Amino acid sequence: MTNAPMLEMRGITKRFPGVLANDRVDFDVYPGEIHTLLGENGAGKSTLMKVLYGLYQQDEGEVLIRGEHVDLKEPANAIEHRIGMIHQHFMLVPTLTVAENVALGLAPATKINPDLAAVSARMVQLAEAYGLHVDPHAYVWQLAVGERQRVEIIKALYRDAELLVLDEPTAVLTPQEVDDLFVTLRQMSADGKGLIFISHKLHEVMALSDRITVLRHGRVTGATVPAETSRGDLANMMVGREVRLAPDRPDVEIGDVRLSIRDLRVVGDRGTNAVDGLELEVHAGEILGIAGVSGNGQREFAEAVVGLRPAAAGTVEIEGKDIGTDPPAAVRAAGVGYVPEERMRDGAIGDFTVEENFILTNHDSAEMSHRGFLQFDSIKEHCEELVSAYDVKTPSLDTPTHNLSGGNIQKLILARELSANPRVLIAAQPTRGVDIGAAEYIHSRLVEARGSGTAIVVISEDLDEVLALSDRVAVMFEGTIVGTVDPAEATREEIGLMMAGVVDAG
Numbered sequence: 001m002t003n004a005p006m007l008e009m010r011g012i013t014k015r016f017p018g019v020l021a022n023d024r025v026d027f028d029v030y031p032g033e034i035h036t037l038l039g040e041n042g043a044g045k046s047t048l049m050k051v052l053y054g055l056y057q058q059d060e061g062e063v064l065i066r067g068e069h070v071d072l073k074e075p076a077n078a079i080e081h082r083i084g085m086i087h088q089h090f091m092l093v094p095t096l097t098v099a100e101n102v103a104l105g106l107a108p109a110t111k112i113n114p115d116l117a118a119v120s121a122r123m124v125q126l127a128e129a130y131g132l133h134v135d136p137h138a139y140v141w142q143l144a145v146g147e148r149q150r151v152e153i154i155k156a157l158y159r160d161a162e163l164l165v166l167d168e169p170t171a172v173l174t175p176q177e178v179d180d181l182f183v184t185l186r187q188m189s190a191d192g193k194g195l196i197f198i199s200h201k202l203h204e205v206m207a208l209s210d211r212i213t214v215l216r217h218g219r220v221t222g223a224t225v226p227a228e229t230s231r232g233d234l235a236n237m238m239v240g241r242e243v244r245l246a247p248d249r250p251d252v253e254i255g256d257v258r259l260s261i262r263d264l265r266v267v268g269d270r271g272t273n274a275v276d277g278l279e280l281e282v283h284a285g286e287i288l289g290i291a292g293v294s295g296n297g298q299r300e301f302a303e304a305v306v307g308l309r310p311a312a313a314g315t316v317e318i319e320g321k322d323i324g325t326d327p328p329a330a331v332r333a334a335g336v337g338y339v340p341e342e343r344m345r346d347g348a349i350g351d352f353t354v355e356e357n358f359i360l361t362n363h364d365s366a367e368m369s370h371r372g373f374l375q376f377d378s379i380k381e382h383c384e385e386l387v388s389a390y391d392v393k394t395p396s397l398d399t400p401t402h403n404l405s406g407g408n409i410q411k412l413i414l415a416r417e418l419s420a421n422p423r424v425l426i427a428a429q430p431t432r433g434v435d436i437g438a439a440e441y442i443h444s445r446l447v448e449a450r451g452s453g454t455a456i457v458v459i460s461e462d463l464d465e466v467l468a469l470s471d472r473v474a475v476m477f478e479g480t481i482v483g484t485v486d487p488a489e490a491t492r493e494e495i496g497l498m499m500a501g502v503v504d505a506g
Contacts, residue, residue, distance in 0.1 A: 004067060005030050006194045007052075007163055011061035014047050021047040023218040024061070029163060029194040034185060036197045036205050039215035040238050040435040041406060045198055048215070049165050052196075053085050054078045065163075084156030085165040090148050094141035098134055099123065102155050119158075126157050129191075130184050145293060146177035153184065164188070165196045170204060172294045172461065175496030182208055200436070201464060202231040202245070214238055239437045246468040247443040250451065254471075255284030256319075258455035259305075259424045264314035264324075266297070266304045266479075273312070274300035276479035282424065282455040287446065289470030289487070290459045293499055297479035298459045299341060302428045305457075306338040307331040308346075318424060332361060335423030339413055339430055341459070343406070347413040350402030354394050357401050358383045358416050382419075390415035391441060407438025414442060418449055425449060428459040443469060463492060477501045 005028040014022040022044045029035045039045050050056040052063065054072035063070055065081045072078050078085075092101050102123060103114040120136035127133050132150040140148060149169065156164055166185070170178045185208065189195055199205055205212060206226045214222040214237040222237040235243040259282040268274030274297040282288045292298055303309035305316055307328040316324040318334045326334070340346035348357045359379055367378055383397050392411045394404055401409060410430070417425060427446065431439035446469060450456055460466050466473055467487045474484045475498040482503050485495065 005064075006066055008064040008067075009048070009052065009061065010064070012048060012051055012058050012063075013060035014044075014051060014056060015059050020218050022051070022058070025215070025218070025220055027213060027220070029196060031162075031192045031194055032189050033210045034189050034195045034197055034208055036199065036209040036212045037215065038199075038205060038212055038234060038238060040437070041433060042435070043215040043238070044218040045215055046167070047218075049085070049167065049196070049198070052078065053083060053165065079159055079161075082160055082162040083165070084159060084161030084163070085167065086149070086152050086156060086169055087167055090152055092140045092148060092151060094139070096140060097136065098138055098140060098143070098151050098154075099136040101140055101151060102136075102158050106159075122158060123154055126154055130157070130187050131180070132157075132184060145172050145295070146174070146180070149173070149177075149181070150184075161193075163194045163196070165198070167198045168200070169197075170199060170201060174293055174499045175463065175492045176500060178204065201462075202234055203464065205234065206231060216240060235436055239435070241437075243436060243440055244444075245440075247440075247447045249447055249469075249471075252285040252451055254286050255453060257281050258284050258319055259457070260315075260317040260320075261305070262315045262317075264301070264304065264316065265312045266300045266309060267312050268297070268300050274479055275304065278314075278476075278480050280474055280481055280484075282457055284423075284453045284455050285450055286471045287450050287456045287458055287469050289466035289473045290457060290476050290481075291463055291466045291473055291495055291499060292461070292476035294461050296476050298428065298461075298476055300479075301476070302338070302340070302426050302457075302459055305331075305426055306336055332420075337417035337420060337422030337425040339410075339417055339425070339427040341429035341432060343409055343413055344402070348401050348409055350400065352401055353398050354387070354392070354401055354404070354412060355379065355383045355397040357412060358386055358397075361416060361420070386412075386415040386419055390445065405435075405438075407434035410434050410442060411438065414445060418445065418454075421452075422454060425454050425456045426459070427456060429461065430458060431460075431462070431465060439465075463495065467492075475499055 007029040009027040012022050012025045025048055037045050047056060051058050054074045054077045057073060063072060070081055099116045099120045103116060103119045106114050123136045132154055134147050134150045169181060185195055197208060209226055212224050213220060216238060231245060235245060261278060261280050264275055264278040265273050266275035278301060290298060300309060304311045307326055311324050315322050318336060321334060323331050323334050344350055369375060387394065390411050392415060393408050431442050446456060458469050470487050472484055473487050474481045475495060477499060483498050
């Protein structure tokens with residue numbers, strides 16, 4: 001690193017109605033440095049980076065690039081100053097080739113159409129320099145997730161980006177793809193580029209970063225280097241209190257089989273089998289984690305089990321009773337709870353109050369209604385108990401649910417499902433998009449439910465979460481279970497290979 005920073009953000013303040021998103025934030029990056037920006041959701045990371053990329057304009061403060069003040073009023077200004085952003089959700093056109101995607105937005109001086117041969121040749125040069133091998137002539141829809149991310153990085157490098165923002169770049173990658181990405185990022189930093197790395201995966205932050213800056217409630221609450229901190233210290237800085245990164249899982253006597261699935265086949269939205277011959281068993285008092293890269297049939301599997309998507313073939317049994325063709329209400333009556341991955345689409349109704357969402361699934365029960373009339377005193381008492389027991393932070397039971405934070409909405413859904421004392425619980429992406437403090441709480445309640453004898457399936461793309469919670473880990477690839485391992489014995493590398501379809505990983 002040189003002595004002069006390539007980026008300085010001084011006293012950045014950004015306000016929205018009722019929210020101070022960034023409060024006099026100072027942040028800088030030196031050439032050849034990987035500087036991690038860490039914080040919970042809502043801490044101000046995305047706002048700060050959108051200011052840097054010209055998507056927002058700060059209310060106070062200034063941005064300096066290589067020592068000169070710059071006005072970044074739109075992304076084109078950021079690109080002119082050689083700033084690139086690798087978005088978490090890829091900004092690619094699936095029906096175009098890789099070269100065509102890289103060429104999008106370029107403005108040739110003499111031709112209406114870009115010279116794709118020249119684009120491809122330059123891509124090959126960049127691929128050789130940074131290990132970003134991808135066929136320029138392949139269509140994006142044909143590429144694996146890791147390859148698509150390489151295209152995004154090549155797009156930024158093609159535009160001569162010297163400062164790159166990487167927003168959760170490992171969210172959908174296997175461990176092996178993460179390792180490959182880190183090799184590329186280290187090569188880029190060795191070549192003098194400055195990298196801003198945004199991630200919630202603390203082990204990755206510790207492995208990759210040169211420096212770490214932590215935001216909380218829009219302010220910088222700490223700055224450190226990996227050699228002088230730990231994952232626990234970073235979590236504490238993010239939340240403002242001590243955080244238990246992995247829940248205590250006391251020994252539990254495993255009971256009989258609660259959920260049994262045989263040769264399950266489910267047609268996905270594209271008309272092909274998203275789930276293809278899947279088989280598994282889950283016992284009482286057990287958490288079975290399902291690991292896998294997004295898009296390998298996890299969502300369709302969960303929806304089929306809870307009756308939201310019809311199965312094309314196979315059986316789903318709860319304690320020996322086949323529920324594979326039952327509607328959702330009958331599945332719930334059989335003792336199945338469901339925490340969906342899309343909480344505001346499938347788990348709660350945003351315009352309904354907290355109280356109304358709590359009783360969505362049991363408002364017709366004897367406790368909640370009598371002769372067709374809702375028993376409001378009983379409902380209020382029940383909901384107040386759940387708010388207290390599950391630490392749901394809400395101004396009142398009459399608050400519209402969309403006014404709650406993501407973590408509190410997730411706690412509301414979990415409280416509703418677990419309060420029904422399910423025999424089986426399907427929890428899909430239970431902590432996606434929630435703060436580390438809320439994730440800690442959700443994990444503890446899942447482990448508590450395990451202790452009471454519930455059979456739990458946790459579906460997560462976060463391998464750390466799967467390993468921390470599970471008694472067994474089943475790996476899902478292209479709609480089927482390719483192997484089941486003991487999380488205490490299997491390595492991340494073994495599981496990662498299985499996630500990529502290499503069955504004989506062990």
